[in-house]
Amino acid sequence: MEEQILLDKIIKQESWEDLIDHIVAMEGLDPWDVDLVKLTDTFLKYIERIETLDFRIPAKVVLVAAVLLKMKAEVAWPTIRQRPTEYSFESLQDDLTSYEEIKQKLQQMTLEPGPIRIVKRKVTLDELLGALTKAVKVEDRRETRKKTLGKRIRRQIDMSEEDIEKRINALMFEIDSFLLQLGSDKVEFSKLVKTWDRDQIVGTLLPILYLATRGKVGTEQEDFFKEILISKRKEI
Incomplete structure (x- = not known):
């Protein structure tokens, strides 16, 4: 009982x-x-x-x-x-x-x-x-x-497909511009973030993940909390 x-x-x-x-x-x-x-x-x-x-x-x-x-x-x-x-x-x-x-x-x-x-x-x-x-x-x-x-x-994700595509295209343009300006094949993630706060970081990271999933860019990080490097993948 x-x-x-x-x-x-x-x-x-x-x-x-x-x-x-x-x-x-x-x-x-x-x-x-x-x-x-x-x-x-x-x-x-x-x-x-x-x-x-x-x-x-x-x-x-x-x-x-x-x-x-x-x-x-x-x-x-x-x-x-x-x-x-x-x-x-x-x-x-x-x-x-x-x-x-x-x-x-x-x-x-x-x-x-x-x-x-x-x-x-x-x-x-x-x-x-x-x-x-x-x-x-x-x-x-x-x-x-x-x-x-x-x-x-969720606020960053909760947007129309059109808005997402615009952000992805805009970020891809920024990556191309930085690579050309730096004369390098890689650009630091921190250079792509306009203001270093959580919303901006997440808002920049999500489009990069989309681009990486589509095979447009590659990402690498030597260690946790180290800089993330973004590179553009060659079109096959």
Whole structure:
């Protein structure tokens, strides 16, 4: 019965805080000294159960599971620190993003732990919820930035075919002009961008991608964040 209640909460996408509270109560965990290993194992068990029922797992539930897994690893294999441990998950955006990745990480946790052991301070339920809330807010800010960029890109794409063709032709003319002026077979992407802001960068890059797809130009970049070089391909 308790299992069904928790499954219903996840399926109905109730708050992850309610899920944590319910697991603590259901498993009889001490709210003043939460057993992170047991809490994480129970949380992951129910996510896996939801997956077998072929229901969509809410994104924030997956995120919280990833954070719990990270905390479990810290508890299982602690390292020596110069000051009391503070849970910080600012780098979470580079960590796990899907349940499959969580399962892979969970399997890795069966590896033999290192020889160092220290006694960690107790973690209360309030502290745990606070750390998880912080991680969720970090991810929310990241998603907001991604959506904002997506809207700007869509604004660049949302135009008639005639407008797109005009921009492509205009950019091709600019590339030809720069190549002639420089006496070179390549021109830097930065020279084609009139104003170095995100909208202009995206607005210039998209026509170049169209031209590259059509085989009109070639692009190369020695390394990430290095200059992109544009060259004109010979007509066959």
